Amino acid sequence: MKTIIEPFKIKTVEPIRFTTREERERVLTEAGYNLFNIHSDDVLIDLLTDSGTAAMSAKQWAGIMEGDEAYAGSRSFYRFERVIKEITGFRHIIPTHQGRAAERILFGIVGGEGKSIPNNTHFDTTRANVEMSRAEAVDLPVPEGHIPSLVADFKGNMDLKALEALILRLGPARIPLCMLTVTNNSNGGQPVSMENIRRTAELCHAHGIPLFLDACRFAENAYFIKLREAGYKDRPIKEIVAEMFSYADGCTMSAKKDALVNIGGFLAVNDDALAQKARNILVVTEGFPTYGGLAGHDLEAIAQGLEEILDEHYLKYRIRMVAYAGNHLTRTGVPIVQPPGGHAIYIDAKAFLPHIPPHQYPGQALACEIYLHGGIRTCEIGSVMFGKTDPGSGEFRAANMELVRLAFPRRVYTQSHMDYVLECIREIFEKREALRGMKIVWEPEVLRHFTARFKPL
Ligand code: P70
Numbered sequence: 001m002k003t004i005i006e007p008f009k010i011k012t013v014e015p016i017r018f019t020t021r022e023e024r025e026r027v028l029t030e031a032g033y034n035l036f037n038i039h040s041d042d043v044l045i046d047l048l049t050d051s052g053t054a055a056m057s058a059k060q061w062a063g064i065m066e067g068d069e070a071y072a073g074s075r076s077f078y079r080f081e082r083v084i085k086e087i088t089g090f091r092h093i094i095p096t097h098q099g100r101a102a103e104r105i106l107f108g109i110v111g112g113e114g115k116s117i118p119n120n121t122h123f124d125t126t127r128a129n130v131e132m133s134r135a136e137a138v139d140l141p142v143p144e145g146h147i148p149s150l151v152a153d154f155k156g157n158m159d160l161k162a163l164e165a166l167i168l169r170l171g172p173a174r175i176p177l178c179m180l181t182v183t184n185n186s187n188g189g190q191p192v193s194m195e196n197i198r199r200t201a202e203l204c205h206a207h208g209i210p211l212f213l214d215a216c217r218f219a220e221n222a223y224f225i226k227l228r229e230a231g232y233k234d235r236p237i238k239e240i241v242a243e244m245f246s247y248a249d250g251c252t253m254s255a256k257k258d259a260l261v262n263i264g265g266f267l268a269v270n271d272d273a274l275a276q277k278a279r280n281i282l283v284v285t286e287g288f289p290t291y292g293g294l295a296g297h298d299l300e301a302i303a304q305g306l307e308e309i310l311d312e313h314y315l316k317y318r319i320r321m322v323a324y325a326g327n328h329l330t331r332t333g334v335p336i337v338q339p340p341g342g343h344a345i346y347i348d349a350k351a352f353l354p355h356i357p358p359h360q361y362p363g364q365a366l367a368c369e370i371y372l373h374g375g376i377r378t379c380e381i382g383s384v385m386f387g388k389t390d391p392g393s394g395e396f397r398a399a400n401m402e403l404v405r406l407a408f409p410r411r412v413y414t415q416s417h418m419d420y421v422l423e424c425i426r427e428i429f430e431k432r433e434a435l436r437g438m439k440i441v442w443e444p445e446v447l448r449h450f451t452a453r454f455k456p457l
Helices: 019-028 060-067 075-086 101-109 124-131 159-168 192-204 218-228 236-248 272-285 296-309 312-331 362-374 413-428
Strands: 092-097 116-119 136-139 178-181 211-214 250-254 263-269 344-348 380-381 404-406 438-441 453-457
Touching: 019 060, 019 362, 060 296, 060 344, 075 092, 075 236, 075 263, 075 296, 092 101, 092 272, 092 404, 101 124, 101 218, 101 250, 101 263, 101 272, 116 159, 124 136, 178 192, 192 236, 218 236, 218 312, 236 263, 263 272, 263 362, 312 344, 362 380, 362 404, 362 453
Parallel strands: 116 136, 116 178, 178 211, 211 250
Antiparallel strands: 092 263, 250 263, 344 404, 380 404, 438 453
16 A cells, blocks of 8 residues: 555544634734744644644553652653663663753753854754853754755765864864754754764764764654665664664753653763763752653653654654655745655745845745735744844844744644645745745844744835
């Protein structure tokens, strides 16, 4: 059989609310044209993020009931710890309330003035946590990663020459660790090859620098390795995952992605002294080391989700569903980051709206129109999220790319939801010349995309 079907049946459903264009116009104006400010009841299909939005399985919900809420030594913690140790092989597993809490603890320890943290591409919270420690966050993606239309297998890779040059220029003492984000979320959800993980590790280790994975989407990355990298076609996904982690010295993880839960995360490390320091911070700001900011039932659901994500039928469906959307848009001429990523389609708003310059935020303009036209919520990943306007001079610095991300929650929407989304984008594409840019009328000091307010030009 060629047809790929959802590898689950549906036991519980949630209604979605239909609105009119007039209603959405009012909602968007009140929200200051920022889609983060919209009530989810006013959204028909929510593709804002794949983070924390998964549908849990019957077994995960059963785990919620099973969860042991003991303050110390919870049975659920020991299951969580055992499953993560089996998957990653790391020695110390430290639960946190989500990915950014693991980042804050890690960079609070190793970061600081004068330090540099290289990454294939830091995601926004990772960059913010590195910078909050007053270290410098350095993005070193391979050059092809910046060319949206280019089709290549592993556009998420680290630029090894650039990494070596950075190490030689700064010296290893100023680089407390190096990170690899799998898959590379800011760069189109593109995967990192096993060869690139191995060679990044070899380069780092030759200079005594530990390598950490930002592992949120490790299973999706592993499936791309299976599909695309020589020698992995017949290897079970569990082995591929184990090999990926074997090159690293630790990881941060937002369980809200590939652990199929609505909240949770962890920091995992091999270094005993680092683990001790992390637990010291954990107990002050997150919680006791056997729950770390989570309930026992969350730990149980994460452990179960991590076992489910390694199902190859699920991963095949997941990657094919995103590819289905990407291929359809490509056929209709809509410019997207090629090839389709693991968790999302990224529309190239610069190419979609060539008449709107980056300082008028083409990605934001397109995301707003997608909401107005179809009630679909997406997310700008461009100069709103990563660009900067100097508060003194007013000088504008654009992001590398102007993207609109359609991130697909796991196990939530069916193929007919997807067809509706594709029709909506197609119709906007046909009248794209009519779209206008935006200006920012208010912005906060950090992570401006979450709360900035806009006006159409
Ligand atoms: C997303 C969310 C979170 C994330 C990540 C990587 C590679 C760490 C984290 C932090 C964030 C987001 C963005 C836009 C809209 C809503 C949410 N990514 N590393 O959707 O993890 O959120 O658990 O603290 O992608 O990509 P956490």
